[in-house]
Amino acid sequence: MEFQWNRSEVLGLAREACAHCHGLGMRHGDEGSSEPCNCVLRKVFTSCFRKFRACAEKASHLPVARIENVANGCDNRQSWGMKSEEYMADFYLVTKRNLDAFEFQLFRFHFLLGADWKLCCRRLKLDRGRFFHSVYRIEQKLGRIFRELQPYALFPLDEYFGGAVEGWREPTRKVVEMRFGPRGGRALRAPLKKVA
Numbered sequence: 218m219e220f221q222w223n224r225s226e227v228l229g230l231a232r233e234a235c236a237h238c239h240g241l242g243m244r245h246g247d248e249g250s251s252e253p254c255n256c257v258l259r260k261v262f263t264s265c266f267r268k269f270r271a272c273a274e275k276a277s278h279l280p281v282a283r284i285e286n287v288a289n290g291c292d293n294r295q296s297w298g299m300k301s302e303e304y305m306a307d308f309y310l311v312t313k314r315n316l317d318a319f320e321f322q323l324f325r326f327h328f329l330l331g332a333d334w335k336l337c338c339r340r341l342k343l344d345r346g347r348f349f350h351s352v353y354r355i356e357q358k359l360g361r362i363f364r365e366l367q368p369y370a371l372f373p374l375d376e377y378f379g380g381a382v383e384g385w386r387e388p389t390r391k392v393v394e395m396r397f398g399p400r401g402g403r404a405l406r407a408p409l410k411k412v413a
Protein backbone atom coordinates (compact mmCIF):
# COMPACT_ATOMS: atom_id res chain seq x y z
CA MET A 218 0.00 0.00 0.00
CA GLU A 219 1.29 3.40 -0.87
CA PHE A 220 2.43 5.49 2.05
CA GLN A 221 0.19 8.43 2.88
CA TRP A 222 1.74 11.48 4.47
CA ASN A 223 -0.34 12.83 7.29
CA ARG A 224 -1.12 16.54 7.20
CA SER A 225 -0.75 17.17 10.90
CA GLU A 226 2.55 15.31 10.97
CA VAL A 227 4.04 17.37 8.13
CA LEU A 228 2.75 20.56 9.70
CA GLY A 229 4.79 19.80 12.78
CA LEU A 230 7.90 19.14 10.71
CA ALA A 231 7.72 22.00 8.23
CA ARG A 232 10.09 24.93 8.37
CA GLU A 233 8.10 28.02 9.23
CA ALA A 234 10.12 30.25 6.94
CA CYS A 235 9.98 27.82 4.02
CA ALA A 236 9.47 29.77 0.79
CA HIS A 237 7.66 26.85 -0.84
CA CYS A 238 5.10 25.68 1.71
CA HIS A 239 5.13 28.69 4.08
CA GLY A 240 5.27 26.37 7.03
CA LEU A 241 2.34 24.20 5.98
CA GLY A 242 4.49 21.25 4.99
CA MET A 243 2.64 20.23 1.85
CA ARG A 244 3.93 20.77 -1.61
CA HIS A 245 2.32 23.46 -3.70
CA GLY A 246 0.29 22.44 -6.68
CA ASP A 247 -2.61 20.07 -6.91
CA GLU A 248 -5.41 20.53 -4.48
CA GLY A 249 -5.55 17.62 -2.13
CA SER A 250 -2.00 16.59 -2.94
CA SER A 251 -0.46 14.56 -0.16
CA GLU A 252 3.11 15.19 -1.21
CA PRO A 253 5.29 16.58 1.55
CA CYS A 254 7.39 19.69 0.97
CA ASN A 255 11.15 19.25 0.67
CA CYS A 256 11.65 21.09 3.96
CA VAL A 257 9.72 18.29 5.69
CA LEU A 258 11.81 15.58 4.03
CA ARG A 259 15.03 17.34 5.03
CA LYS A 260 13.79 17.68 8.60
CA VAL A 261 13.15 13.92 8.76
CA PHE A 262 16.65 13.27 7.45
CA THR A 263 18.27 15.70 9.88
CA SER A 264 16.49 14.17 12.87
CA CYS A 265 17.50 10.66 11.86
CA PHE A 266 21.08 11.70 11.16
CA ARG A 267 21.39 13.48 14.54
CA LYS A 268 20.20 10.34 16.24
CA PHE A 269 22.68 8.27 14.26
CA ARG A 270 25.51 10.52 15.42
CA ALA A 271 24.33 10.46 19.00
CA CYS A 272 24.24 6.65 18.91
CA ALA A 273 27.68 6.53 17.32
CA GLU A 274 29.14 8.82 19.95
CA LYS A 275 27.76 6.68 22.74
CA ALA A 276 28.84 3.43 21.17
CA SER A 277 32.40 4.55 20.62
CA HIS A 278 33.40 0.91 20.62
CA LEU A 279 31.31 0.55 17.49
CA PRO A 280 32.63 3.13 15.06
CA VAL A 281 31.27 3.61 11.58
CA ALA A 282 34.09 1.51 10.18
CA ARG A 283 32.80 -1.48 12.12
CA ILE A 284 29.30 -1.08 10.73
CA GLU A 285 30.78 -0.70 7.28
CA ASN A 286 32.71 -3.92 7.67
CA VAL A 287 29.61 -5.80 8.66
CA ALA A 288 27.55 -4.20 5.91
CA ASN A 289 30.22 -5.09 3.40
CA GLY A 290 30.14 -8.72 4.40
CA CYS A 291 33.40 -8.93 6.34
CA ASP A 292 31.47 -10.62 9.12
CA ASN A 293 29.39 -13.55 8.00
CA ARG A 294 26.91 -13.17 10.74
CA GLN A 295 26.32 -10.58 13.35
CA SER A 296 23.54 -10.09 15.83
CA TRP A 297 22.52 -6.61 16.73
CA GLY A 298 20.66 -6.77 19.97
CA MET A 299 21.00 -3.28 21.33
CA LYS A 300 18.51 -0.86 19.94
CA SER A 301 20.96 1.91 19.16
CA GLU A 302 23.29 -0.47 17.36
CA GLU A 303 20.36 -1.80 15.41
CA TYR A 304 19.36 1.74 14.54
CA MET A 305 22.86 2.61 13.36
CA ALA A 306 22.98 -0.46 11.16
CA ASP A 307 19.52 0.26 9.74
CA PHE A 308 20.41 3.87 9.05
CA TYR A 309 23.65 2.95 7.35
CA LEU A 310 22.32 0.08 5.27
CA VAL A 311 19.20 1.91 4.11
CA THR A 312 21.39 4.84 3.10
CA LYS A 313 23.88 2.71 1.25
CA ARG A 314 21.20 0.79 -0.60
CA ASN A 315 19.30 3.83 -1.76
CA LEU A 316 22.02 6.22 -2.87
CA ASP A 317 23.89 5.87 -6.12
CA ALA A 318 27.67 5.62 -6.10
CA PHE A 319 28.27 9.37 -6.36
CA GLU A 320 25.66 10.23 -3.74
CA PHE A 321 27.03 7.67 -1.33
CA GLN A 322 30.57 8.93 -1.75
CA LEU A 323 29.39 12.46 -0.99
CA PHE A 324 27.30 11.22 1.93
CA ARG A 325 30.31 9.45 3.35
CA PHE A 326 32.67 12.42 3.02
CA HIS A 327 30.29 15.09 4.14
CA PHE A 328 28.00 13.44 6.67
CA LEU A 329 30.03 10.57 8.07
CA LEU A 330 33.55 11.95 7.88
CA GLY A 331 32.51 15.57 8.40
CA ALA A 332 34.28 17.10 5.39
CA ASP A 333 33.06 20.64 4.69
CA TRP A 334 31.95 21.83 1.27
CA LYS A 335 35.38 23.06 0.26
CA LEU A 336 37.02 19.75 0.99
CA CYS A 337 34.21 17.80 -0.69
CA CYS A 338 34.41 20.02 -3.78
CA ARG A 339 38.15 19.50 -4.03
CA ARG A 340 38.02 15.80 -3.42
CA LEU A 341 35.03 15.03 -5.63
CA LYS A 342 35.74 17.72 -8.23
CA LEU A 343 32.48 19.57 -7.73
CA ASP A 344 31.61 23.23 -7.78
CA ARG A 345 29.85 24.81 -4.83
CA GLY A 346 26.45 24.83 -6.50
CA ARG A 347 26.57 21.17 -7.40
CA PHE A 348 27.74 20.30 -3.89
CA PHE A 349 24.78 21.98 -2.16
CA HIS A 350 22.32 20.79 -4.77
CA SER A 351 23.52 17.22 -4.28
CA VAL A 352 23.42 17.45 -0.48
CA TYR A 353 19.82 18.69 -0.61
CA ARG A 354 18.90 15.91 -3.00
CA ILE A 355 20.46 13.30 -0.71
CA GLU A 356 18.68 14.72 2.35
CA GLN A 357 15.31 14.76 0.59
CA LYS A 358 15.71 11.30 -0.87
CA LEU A 359 16.73 9.75 2.45
CA GLY A 360 14.19 11.71 4.49
CA ARG A 361 11.39 10.26 2.40
CA ILE A 362 12.77 6.72 2.60
CA PHE A 363 13.37 6.90 6.37
CA ARG A 364 9.73 7.86 6.90
CA GLU A 365 8.14 5.59 4.30
CA LEU A 366 10.20 2.48 5.02
CA GLN A 367 8.13 -0.68 5.63
CA PRO A 368 7.50 -2.45 7.92
CA TYR A 369 9.55 -0.36 10.36
CA ALA A 370 10.22 3.24 9.45
CA LEU A 371 13.27 4.91 10.99
CA PHE A 372 11.14 7.96 11.67
CA PRO A 373 9.42 8.97 13.96
CA LEU A 374 12.34 8.07 16.19
CA ASP A 375 10.26 7.54 19.33
CA GLU A 376 8.24 4.93 17.50
CA TYR A 377 11.36 3.25 16.19
CA PHE A 378 12.83 3.18 19.65
CA GLY A 379 9.52 1.98 21.06
CA GLY A 380 9.40 4.78 23.61
CA ALA A 381 12.33 3.17 25.40
CA VAL A 382 14.28 5.33 27.79
CA GLU A 383 17.89 5.51 26.69
CA GLY A 384 20.01 2.90 28.38
CA TRP A 385 17.07 0.83 29.52
CA ARG A 386 16.17 -2.27 27.56
CA GLU A 387 12.54 -3.11 27.42
CA PRO A 388 11.40 -6.43 26.03
CA THR A 389 11.54 -5.37 22.44
CA ARG A 390 8.77 -6.04 19.97
CA LYS A 391 11.30 -6.68 17.28
CA VAL A 392 14.74 -8.06 17.63
CA VAL A 393 16.38 -7.99 14.31
CA GLU A 394 19.03 -10.40 13.34
CA MET A 395 21.07 -9.45 10.37
CA ARG A 396 22.90 -11.93 8.27
CA PHE A 397 25.36 -10.93 5.68
CA GLY A 398 26.27 -13.20 2.85
CA PRO A 399 29.84 -13.98 1.88
CA ARG A 400 29.66 -11.43 -0.92
CA GLY A 401 28.10 -8.74 1.18
CA GLY A 402 24.59 -9.83 0.37
CA ARG A 403 21.43 -8.22 1.59
CA ALA A 404 20.56 -8.01 5.23
CA LEU A 405 17.67 -10.16 6.27
CA ARG A 406 15.12 -8.87 8.69
CA ALA A 407 13.48 -11.45 10.84
CA PRO A 408 11.21 -10.80 13.78
CA LEU A 409 12.37 -13.10 16.53
CA LYS A 410 11.00 -14.03 19.89
CA LYS A 411 10.71 -11.45 22.62
CA VAL A 412 13.76 -11.18 24.78
CA ALA A 413 13.79 -10.11 28.37
Ligand SMILES: [Zn+2]
Nearest residue numbers: 235238254256
Ligand atom coordinates in the same frame (compact mmCIF):
# COMPACT_ATOMS: atom_id res chain seq x y z
ZN1 LIG B 1 8.36 23.66 3.03
